[in-house]
Amino acid sequence: MSRIRILAENVANKIAAGEVIERPASVVKELLENSLDAGARSVRIEVESGGKRLIRVIDDACGMNHDDALLAFERHATSKLQTAQDLLSIATLGFRGEALPSIAAVSRLLLETRTAHEEQGTQVEFAGGKLVDVKTVGVPTGTSIRIADIFYGVPARRKFLKSETTELGHVASLVTHYALAYPEVQFLLKTSSQVILDCAPVDKLSERIYQVFGRQALDELVEIPASEGRVTEDAAWLDADEPAAKLGVSGFTSRPEVQRTNRNGIYIFVNRRLVRDRLLLHAISEAYRNVTPAGVFPVVLLFLALPYQEVDVNVHPAKIEVRFRHPQFVHDFTRDALRHALSIARPIPGFPAARVAAATASPPGLGFGLPGSPPIPEVGAYPGPPGAEPPALRSSVPAAEELELSRALEGPPGEGLGSDKAMNPAISFQTAVPPIAEMPATGTLPRAQAIAELKPLGQVNASYIVAVNSEGLWIIDQHVAHERVLFEQHLQARRKGELGGQRLLVPILVELNPRQTATFEQIGEELRANGFEADLMGARSVAIHAAPAGIAGGDAERLLFEILDGVAREHQSISLDSLQAKIAASTACHAAIKINTSLDATKMEWLLSELSKTEYPMSCPHGRPVVLRYPMREIERAFKRN
Numbered sequence: 306m307s308r309i310r311i312l313a314e315n316v317a318n319k320i321a322a323g324e325v326i327e328r329p330a331s332v333v334k335e336l337l338e339n340s341l342d343a344g345a346r347s348v349r350i351e352v353e354s355g356g357k358r359l360i361r362v363i364d365d366a367c368g369m370n371h372d373d374a375l376l377a378f379e380r381h382a383t384s385k386l387q388t389a390q391d392l393l394s395i396a397t398l399g400f401r402g403e404a405l406p407s408i409a410a411v412s413r414l415l416l417e418t419r420t421a422h423e424e425q426g427t428q429v430e431f432a433g434g435k436l437v438d439v440k441t442v443g444v445p446t447g448t449s450i451r452i453a454d455i456f457y458g459v460p461a462r463r464k465f466l467k468s469e470t471t472e473l474g475h476v477a478s479l480v481t482h483y484a485l486a487y488p489e490v491q492f493l494l495k496t497s498s499q500v501i502l503d504c505a506p507v508d509k510l511s512e513r514i515y516q517v518f519g520r521q522a523l524d525e526l527v528e529i530p531a532s533e534g535r536v537t538e539d540a541a542w543l544d545a546d547e548p549a550a551k552l553g554v555s556g557f558t559s560r561p562e563v564q565r566t567n568r569n570g571i572y573i574f575v576n577r578r579l580v581r582d583r584l585l586l587h588a589i590s591e592a593y594r595n596v597t598p599a600g601v602f603p604v605v606l607l608f609l610a611l612p613y614q615e616v617d618v619n620v621h622p623a624k625i626e627v628r629f630r631h632p633q634f635v636h637d638f639t640r641d642a643l644r645h646a647l648s649i650a651r652p653i654p655g656f657p658a659a660r661v662a663a664a665t666a667s668p669p670g671l672g673f674g675l676p677g678s679p680p681i682p683e684v685g686a687y688p689g690p691p692g693a694e695p696p697a698l699r700s701s702v703p704a705a706e707e708l709e710l711s712r713a714l715e716g717p718p719g720e721g722l723g724s725d726k727a728m729n730p731a732i733s734f735q736t737a738v739p740p741i742a743e744m745p746a747t748g749t750l751p752r753a754q755a756i757a758e759l760k761p762l763g764q765v766n767a768s769y770i771v772a773v774n775s776e777g778l779w780i781i782d783q784h785v786a787h788e789r790v791l792f793e794q795h796l797q798a799r800r801k802g803e804l805g806g807q808r809l810l811v812p813i814l815v816e817l818n819p820r821q822t823a824t825f826e827q828i829g830e831e832l833r834a835n836g837f838e839a840d841l842m843g844a845r846s847v848a849i850h851a852a853p854a855g856i857a858g859g860d861a862e863r864l865l866f867e868i869l870d871g872v873a874r875e876h877q878s879i880s881l882d883s884l885q886a887k888i889a890a891s892t893a894c895h896a897a898i899k900i901n902t903s904l905d906a907t908k909m910e911w912l913l914s915e916l917s918k919t920e921y922p923m924s925c926p927h928g929r930p931v932v933l934r935y936p937m938r939e940i941e942r943a944f945k946r947n
């Protein structure tokens with residue numbers, strides 16, 4: 306019996322149609338989605354000349370019977386939906402019934418397919434959209450599609466294809482995305498000369514990340530603990546007849562030290578569909594605000610799962626944009642899940658020298674023990690002079706395959722699928738990551754406890770506190786540590802509306818430039834809520850009567866300028882949240898203990914105890930590290946005691 310039907314015109318017309326086939330990677334995307342929709346456990350992708358000469362996708366999915374194999378090439382022929390109502394809850398990656406006819410129209414296509422119920426399979430051949438041949442063949446269950454000479458009848462389009470390497474990069478990026486979304490499926494991507502990706506089925510996303518990106522990448526990530534929220538719990542959306550929809554968030558996100566200059570390391574999946582979504586990108590940057598500096602981006606593999614009717618995927622021709630029914634909830638819930646992950650991660654930077662010594666003694670990566678571990682390159686004795694590139698960092702070069710993958714992806718930047726930059730080949734994970742000064746947090750005390758147990762021994766240069774606990778030796782930057790403490794206290798007090806100012810003995814008169822005056826008027830109320838008491842006197846001057854607690858008289862003026870200029874640099878529409886964070890960060894910076902200040906034991910103990918109570922004790926509001934740790938294990942290794 307046929308599964309595929311032609312959509313009624315009124316349904317077909319409701320579909321956000323558009324250009325589907327733009328380059329080899331778009332063909333691979335459609336074919337892969339078809340294989341996954343059909344329940345493939347294994348997909349093999351072969352390309353020649355970056356897919357320009359040949360693309361083959363072979364799956365072990367349900368296959369098609371003879372009639373379906375032909376029907377599939379009609380426009381709007383699909384087995385995935387029937388009515389306009391079905392469009393409201395799309396559970397499959399495909400739904401338009403347009404891909405196969407569009408691909409057949411611009412290539413030479415050979416399809417071989419068989420269902421488990423049939424003895425014989427079907428072979429269908431198209432050239433430039435015309436059916437050339439249909440016959441019965443003996444083939445395994447599943448589907449194999451071969452696309453030769455993409456755009457061969459459309460020279461104008463063919464001209465727009467980029468170099469082999471670039472096109473291969475797009476294909477590799479695409480396959481990587483799907484490999485991450487479907488760890489239980491086997492993926493093989495090869496060219497005529499090399500295997501680019503070969504992932505056996507695995508149970509967990511972490512194992513798949515390891516297969517695709519290698520160990521270093523995994524070390525840089527923390528798991529986002531799976532959490533679930535009820536979308537309709539929020540009173541504003543509560544609709545009595547509606548069952549509570551659940552939103553699940555999971556995945557991995559990078560430690561604060563991992564800082565990228567672009568968003569290429571951000572992968573967002575909604576119901577296992579790769580999407581590009583501003584709302585979620587915003588939720589991610591909100592989660593990292595005050596954890597990493599402005600202008601840098603984390604690496605994130607974010608998975609959202611929600612009922613199909615909660616998300617409209619029928620809004621973009623390439624199906625990479627979605628619309629949520631409850632965007633605010635999705636945004637806030639995701640942001641909080643990421644913040645939570647970051648707050649438990651609390652990574653601690655180590656001493657680079659300590660890591661070199663440790664690595665010389667025992668190459669990192671041994672004992673990681675996942676199936677299919679790539680060979681770890683040997684780390685020899687450390688030959689270089691101090692300051693040379695430490696072997697600890699070199700030894701984490703990816704295995705041969707991963708290197709090939711990264712190389713395959715080295716195309717000119719800024720070329721995405723179509724004009725879409727967010728879909729860039731994004732897998733240069735290995736090569737783009739700056740070395741990070743960071744130790745995995747396994748086998749150590751919970752962060753807060755580790756810091757609470759620190760016993761300060763003294764200061765280096767009246768600026769850095771030296772302290773010990775059972776984990777080893779720590780150095781704490783006194784200024785940024787205090788900054789983190791004050792920042793969190795200030796922000797908390799502000800949000801509770803409990804912030805008081807400190808009256809200055811003599812009001813300070815300051816001159817503002819026109820821009821500062823405008824900003825002052827715009828954020829005057831928030832400044833008051835933060836402890837400033839300041840009035841405009843005439844057109845240009847402000848009299849400061851009170852400043853946030855902890856700010857010395859002379860600093861009040863500098864702080865005010867810093868806030869006004871900082872806000873002006875942002876665009877006009879700065880959110881209240883980020884305005885408050887900005888003011889808190891500036892105030893904390895001005896009020897914090899400076900470097901070159903001697904502290905007595907009591908003061909140091911107090912500071913460490915306050916730091917242990919913060920939510921993110923490991924980085925200051927501007928993203929700089931607060932502490933360095935030299936773990937016991939590495940001290941012992943460095944002294945050759947084990």
Ligand SMILES: Nc1ncnc2c1ncn2[C@@H]1O[C@H](COP(=O)(O)OP(=O)(O)O)[C@@H](O)[C@H]1O
Pocket residue numbers: 308309335339340343364366367368369377382383384385399400401402403404405406447448
């Ligand atoms: N690899 C495959 N295995 C089984 N069926 C497939 C496969 N590829 C395509 N089909 C069938 O062909 C139909 C048309 O595919 P396509 O043109 O991509 O449209 P859509 O995926 O939007 O339904 C699908 O609905 C599906 O029934």
Ligand SMILES: [Mg+2]
Pocket residue numbers: 335338339399400402404405
């Ligand atoms: Mg499809």
